[in-house]
Amino acid sequence: MAEHPKSGRRSPTVADVAREADVSVATAGRALGNYGRVRDDLRERVQEAAARLGYSPNVVARSMRSGGTRSIGFVGADISNPYFATAMRGVCDVAREEGYEPLLFNVDDRLDAERNAIKVLLEKQIDGIVVSPTSVTDIGHLRQARERGVPIVLLDRGSPMMDVDSVVIDNEAAARDAVTYLLGLGHRRIGLLAAIDPAEGPQLVTEDDGRVGVRGAPRPSVDRVRGYLAALDAHQAESSPELIRFCPLDAVPHAEAEARELLSLPEPPTAVFAADNVSTQGAFMAARHHRRAIPGELSLVGFDDLDWTALVEPPLTVVAQSPLDMGRTAAQRLFQRIRGDDRPAERIVMPAKLVVRSSAARH
Amino acid sequence: MAEHPKSGRRSPTVADVAREADVSVATAGRALGNYGRVRDDLRERVQEAAARLGYSPNVVARSMRSGGTRSIGFVGADISNPYFATAMRGVCDVAREEGYEPLLFNVDDRLDAERNAIKVLLEKQIDGIVVSPTSVTDIGHLRQARERGVPIVLLDRGSPMMDVDSVVIDNEAAARDAVTYLLGLGHRRIGLLAAIDPAEGPQLVTEDDGRVGVRGAPRPSVDRVRGYLAALDAHQAESSPELIRFCPLDAVPHAEAEARELLSLPEPPTAVFAADNVSTQGAFMAARHHRRAIPGELSLVGFDDLDWTALVEPPLTVVAQSPLDMGRTAAQRLFQRIRGDDRPAERIVMPAKLVVRSSAARH
DNA sequence: TTGTAGGCGTTATCAG
DNA sequence: CTGATAACGCCTACAA
Numbered sequence: 080m081a082e083h084p085k086s087g088r089r090s091p092t093v094a095d096v097a098r099e100a101d102v103s104v105a106t107a108g109r110a111l112g113n114y115g116r117v118r119d120d121l122r123e124r125v126q127e128a129a130a131r132l133g134y135s136p137n138v139v140a141r142s143m144r145s146g147g148t149r150s151i152g153f154v155g156a157d158i159s160n161p162y163f164a165t166a167m168r169g170v171c172d173v174a175r176e177e178g179y180e181p182l183l184f185n186v187d188d189r190l191d192a193e194r195n196a197i198k199v200l201l202e203k204q205i206d207g208i209v210v211s212p213t214s215v216t217d218i219g220h221l222r223q224a225r226e227r228g229v230p231i232v233l234l235d236r237g238s239p240m241m242d243v244d245s246v247v248i249d250n251e252a253a254a255r256d257a258v259t260y261l262l263g264l265g266h267r268r269i270g271l272l273a274a275i276d277p278a279e280g281p282q283l284v285t286e287d288d289g290r291v292g293v294r295g296a297p298r299p300s301v302d303r304v305r306g307y308l309a310a311l312d313a314h315q316a317e318s319s320p321e322l323i324r325f326c327p328l329d330a331v332p333h334a335e336a337e338a339r340e341l342l343s344l345p346e347p348p349t350a351v352f353a354a355d356n357v358s359t360q361g362a363f364m365a366a367r368h369h370r371r372a373i374p375g376e377l378s379l380v381g382f383d384d385l386d387w388t389a390l391v392e393p394p395l396t397v398v399a400q401s402p403l404d405m406g407r408t409a410a411q412r413l414f415q416r417i418r419g420d421d422r423p424a425e426r427i428v429m430p431a432k433l434v435v436r437s438s439a440a441r442h
Numbered sequence: 443m444a445e446h447p448k449s450g451r452r453s454p455t456v457a458d459v460a461r462e463a464d465v466s467v468a469t470a471g472r473a474l475g476n477y478g479r480v481r482d483d484l485r486e487r488v489q490e491a492a493a494r495l496g497y498s499p500n501v502v503a504r505s506m507r508s509g510g511t512r513s514i515g516f517v518g519a520d521i522s523n524p525y526f527a528t529a530m531r532g533v534c535d536v537a538r539e540e541g542y543e544p545l546l547f548n549v550d551d552r553l554d555a556e557r558n559a560i561k562v563l564l565e566k567q568i569d570g571i572v573v574s575p576t577s578v579t580d581i582g583h584l585r586q587a588r589e590r591g592v593p594i595v596l597l598d599r600g601s602p603m604m605d606v607d608s609v610v611i612d613n614e615a616a617a618r619d620a621v622t623y624l625l626g627l628g629h630r631r632i633g634l635l636a637a638i639d640p641a642e643g644p645q646l647v648t649e650d651d652g653r654v655g656v657r658g659a660p661r662p663s664v665d666r667v668r669g670y671l672a673a674l675d676a677h678q679a680e681s682s683p684e685l686i687r688f689c690p691l692d693a694v695p696h697a698e699a700e701a702r703e704l705l706s707l708p709e710p711p712t713a714v715f716a717a718d719n720v721s722t723q724g725a726f727m728a729a730r731h732h733r734r735a736i737p738g739e740l741s742l743v744g745f746d747d748l749d750w751t752a753l754v755e756p757p758l759t760v761v762a763q764s765p766l767d768m769g770r771t772a773a774q775r776l777f778q779r780i781r782g783d784d785r786p787a788e789r790i791v792m793p794a795k796l797v798v799r800s801s802a803a804r805h
Numbered sequence: 806t807t808g809t810a811g812g813c814g815t816t817a818t819c820a821g
Numbered sequence: 822c823t824g825a826t827a828a829c830g831c832c833t834a835c836a837a
Contacts, residue, residue: 088836090590092815093814093815093816094814096831102823102824103822103823103824103825104814104815104816104825105816105823105824105825105826106822106823106824107816107825108814108815108817108823109816112815114816114817115816115817115822115823116822116823118823121822121823127821134591135561135564135565136814136815137565137813137814137815138513138562138565138566139502139505139506139566139567139811139813139814139815140506140814140815140816140829141814141815141816142502142815142829143502143503143506143813143829143830143831144814144815144816144817144828144829144830145815145816146829148502156532157532158521158527158529158530158531158534159524159527161522161524161527161817162524163519164524164527165522166521167521168520168521168523168548170547171521172548173550180562181544181546182545183534183544183546185531185535187716189658196686198498199501199634200542201498202499202500202501202504203501203543204500204501211758219522223496226496227453227496249820268623303816318811334809344538360749364753365479370825373630386723386750387749387750387753387754390723390726390727390750390754391750391755392752392755409608419742436800454828455830455831456831456832457830457831465807465808466807466808466809467808467809467830467831467832468807468808468809468833469806469807469808471830471831471832472806472807473834476832477832477833478807478833479806479807480806480807481806481807483826484806489810493829499831500829500830500831501829502829502831503813503829503830503831503832504824504830504831504832505813506812506813506814506829506830507812507813507830507832507833508813508831508832509813545823549832595829685834710815775833
């Protein structure tokens, strides 16, 4: 048992250990920190003294001197969303492997919270940041971090306005594949459900030739809408604004409400592509509410391979991405940057694949 | 990682601002930190200079002087487990309200990882810790933190060996209620499934009167077994070791395997109580594998009101606790301690209630 | 009201 | 190989 002579008081410092071992602070420091050379017997005496006093180094003071904190920041929407929780897990694992500590911020897709998170991280002298930016256009705070020399890696959402690394999936292709799959099953009237913040201003437009297009910053959801439209175009299937539903907030009840409206259309879709995990849950619940049998009366392809999608009846066909790997990859790239790698910024595209289960059938 | 004198990139300090504004560092410091008195025109000059230089305070240096870091630690099993993710969310929210930053550690129920987490947190001069201890008996590292004067609050699991606050539910009562509910429906042969680490050494014993008992440290799972047994006893229903299944690891496949064995018994139970969310998922999957209709052929009561339990068919009857509130409560108590409150340690019992849906029927 | 001069704990530098 | 000392950036007695 280590004695605590001054229990509850100031914790012992190198100077205390030095005094106890009857050496200079410099020698004690060297013996404790394994730097420089110390005679073996002295080293031992110091280490014994340290153990006796219950010494543990003060990382704050160390950071003070070194300028680095051996910690990184992770800024994401919400940890109770499984996507972010898992991505964060990946970031944490890599950080620990590197001997770094991650600092987590939930910003709930609020820009002011994100700005504040970046500010706090900079004040904390963090060594790097992984961020899923709320906005891909309003990024002054991210720029500021970069100007300070703090490396940044974008996760899930890249920004064309900023020259930094990003780790994403090819959202357009993933959506195109999913919708092409439904088209291949014979569906021609396919609904789309997506959680898109209207503040980011994506707009549905009807082209001269009657086809629908989407304009807006390349956020994941918007890109998925593009992929959906591209697949329809390629098969000359109809696209119509009434089949495309955005739910304004990132919450399941809103998504369910939109999905219900979609299914209540005079001529309802025979299939629905839900472009994110919130919409997927909303669509599933709406189908149940309307007693629309899946896949008999309604085919459904969802997004994100969450636990529950394989547990429900029928198990859902979904586009699966790997937030764990994305988080790991983002962190790995961040550490390359922290170590001084200055190759040009890169857009790292991770795989997403369609996991076919039983929620879509031939029409 | 900013090495020491990094040419001109070094971020500006109070001294730089002072020079720019042509005042002393003290005045600049006062103007920037809103303490002491500064003449208005000077304050303005300083703030302009700060803005011009892009000054932001160095929290590390501030901590160095003040001795506190305005940050707390959260040590839990695994953020990708929704229970911990949500609890962590609660802790984070309260911390931010208090102007503190939370530092998160995943320890995956590994004691060495937990010890290391505590060590790192102490070195980082953290102001307090919320921890879901892996072990309720091997707690030397937690003691050490307390001896250092760092307040600790235990979450989910209390320890009788340590005089600290804990935030828990009444696991025994919750399990008793759940099983009593099944007994009330006429079930007499009720299986139990629980994820218990054998390393924590709970033992099933058969008493002289033929009844089954459980011995072991009061972890949540063990307490739930106690509650299960107590309910059976109170109704003179049979208890038998073959009806009680522990899965060794905290993973769904193991739970499912145990559940399958349980359902394959020559005389299988008519109802199952799954004592945690992992077991609940395992039991549900096993029932499906055996084509045992719920609740027609098998009644199931699970634990933890996760999203998916309401989404499956039939929606599951579960014991619900609120990890969000538990996390918030733990953090609130922690801040009381940080502020110096030294009332005796308390065991804060949060509510858990049975949410009746459709997975249990009359036998 | 403003300025000067330490000191927090660690580590790097330089001299013995 | 060891020891004294000077930073790192901020804050606060204390002095002016």
